[in-house]
Amino acid sequence: MANNDRKEISATIRDVAKAAGVSPATVSRYYSGSSVVGTELSNQIENAAEKLGYIHKYRKRKDRGVIALLLSDLELSFYGDVVKEILEQLSRYRFRLIIIPYSNEESDYKHFITEMNIEGVIYLDENINPDILKYIHSKNIKTIMCGGVSQNDKVESVHVNxxxxxxxxxxxxxxxxxxxxxxxxxxxxxxxxxxxxxxxxxxxxxxxxxxxxxxxxxxxxxxxxxxxxxxxxxxxxxxxxxxxxxxxxxxxxxxxxxxxxxxxxxxxxxxxxxxxxxxxxxxxxxxxxxxxxPIKAFVTQCLDFFMNETEHKTLDIMFPFRIIERSTCAENKRV
Structure with missing residues (x-):
């Protein structure tokens, strides 16, 4: 018991950093929440701290950070269905969600991107102002276009053909x-x-x-x-x-x-x-x-994308579509 107390008292951020194989600055950023620390590094830091008995006074919650959804409006029901699906799947990934309203003519979104600890960004409108994507990319935040083709070659896309x-x-x-x-x-x-x-x-x-x-x-x-x-x-x-x-x-x-x-x-x-x-x-x-x-598959791919810690080339992922026959199409009898 005494040994454990001494270990707990003597352990420092530097000790945790060494045990986790990261820099002290990374450990400090992880606990302060001042910038994004990826899932894999977060787990390394948590495991090292637990083994050393280190408890930070502002102990980090064991969630994966914040995902931002950029929305210009909810005029299309497709957008509403995507939001609903994100909310249904989000708890499995331990992400938190914020919705950032924006217009292509204003820069209010910068305040949210700067102030929040954003892990990733999802957007739905293909005609988004390219300057918005450039700004997000400059912050080294992973970004993905859901349900359309991205016009930015540094942004992932999930869509049908x-x-x-x-x-x-x-x-x-x-x-x-x-x-x-x-x-x-x-x-x-x-x-x-x-x-x-x-x-x-x-x-x-x-x-x-x-x-x-x-x-x-x-x-x-x-x-x-x-x-x-x-x-x-x-x-x-x-x-x-x-x-x-x-x-x-x-x-x-x-x-x-x-x-x-x-x-x-x-x-x-x-x-x-x-x-x-x-x-x-x-x-x-x-x-x-x-x-x-397949909106459900789109959203799953988007959230999985933020879980992936490895570096890779920008992906353009296409999912299968299908024609759903109901009651509004029939053979033309006028021929």
Whole structure:
């Protein structure tokens, strides 16, 4: 007992550092929380301190630190589903979560990044201001894009193969004998997911000799309201189409509402295919046929990424998608 007391009294930060195989500065930073100390080093320090009987007056909690989720808004249900999934999985990883609201024109986010002990950052918007990512990278904070293609080559990405998913979605409608297909798209930007989806659609149309339908592509924000507005605009312009392929489920639902408002039934008169498979898609009336994005797998990969202590090249990880057949697509009877 006396020996243990002497060991406890005599042990210092330097002793813990030597036993853990790290510098005294690293041990000091670990206990003070002044900067991020990785999981592997944290465990080494904790184990060394326990063996030496060292107890710091500000003993560090045995959690893994803070993950920041950057959100510009929750306008899209896809974002809300991702947040819900992060909250459900977070406890298994012993991370804490903060949500940092931001706009591309303001720099308030810097205060949170500077003041909080951030272990990693997740973001969802492909069109985020590149300066935000550069600032986070300058702080040596691991960052990952969830559900889209990062435009920064130093940032990890998890997503589906958007080109192939849109290709298969368009081919699915064509095989249901639809030849005039209205595409509801976000505004495309460089090599982002919208650009990839449009490439996939055009590829399928070309393979079936149905190219030259650019007048049936309508652009706008991927919201319910925009889906309604764009579909109604096409109907009033007397555009001929027998199916709608929307690049978000909200857009697809807005399109269905506009079709019903104009006396058209889904899928009897017009088929509608969505993209995302948000939680509400199967509860919608009629239940939405859509392309499933594996949100649960996206989130697991993001959180696993922050657990990985090893250095590696920036990864671009693609997960499988699938078409979920429900009640909004049917064979075209007008051919």
């Amino acid at each position: 958007d080109l192939l998913a849109a290709y298969e979605g368009m081919k699915y409608l064509i095989q249901l004998k639809h030849e005039k297909i209205l595409v509801l798209s976000d505004f495309e930007n460089k090599m982002d997911s919208t650009f990839q989806r449009l490439m996939g659609c055009r590829k399928a149309l070309e393979e079936y000799s149905l190219q030259g339908q650019e007048e049936l592509i309508a652009y706008g924000k991927m919201t319910y309201e925009m889906g309604y507005r764009l579909t109604e605009k096409m109907l009033k312009a007397k555009k001929d189409f027998t199916a709608v392929f929307a690049f978000s489920d909200e857009m697809a639902m807005g399109a269905i509402k506009a079709l019903f408002a104009n006396g058209l039934e889904v899928p009897r008169d017009i088929s509608v295919l969505g993209f995302d498979d948000i939680a509400f898609a199967e509860k919608y009336n009629p239940p939405l046929t859509t392309i499933h994005q």
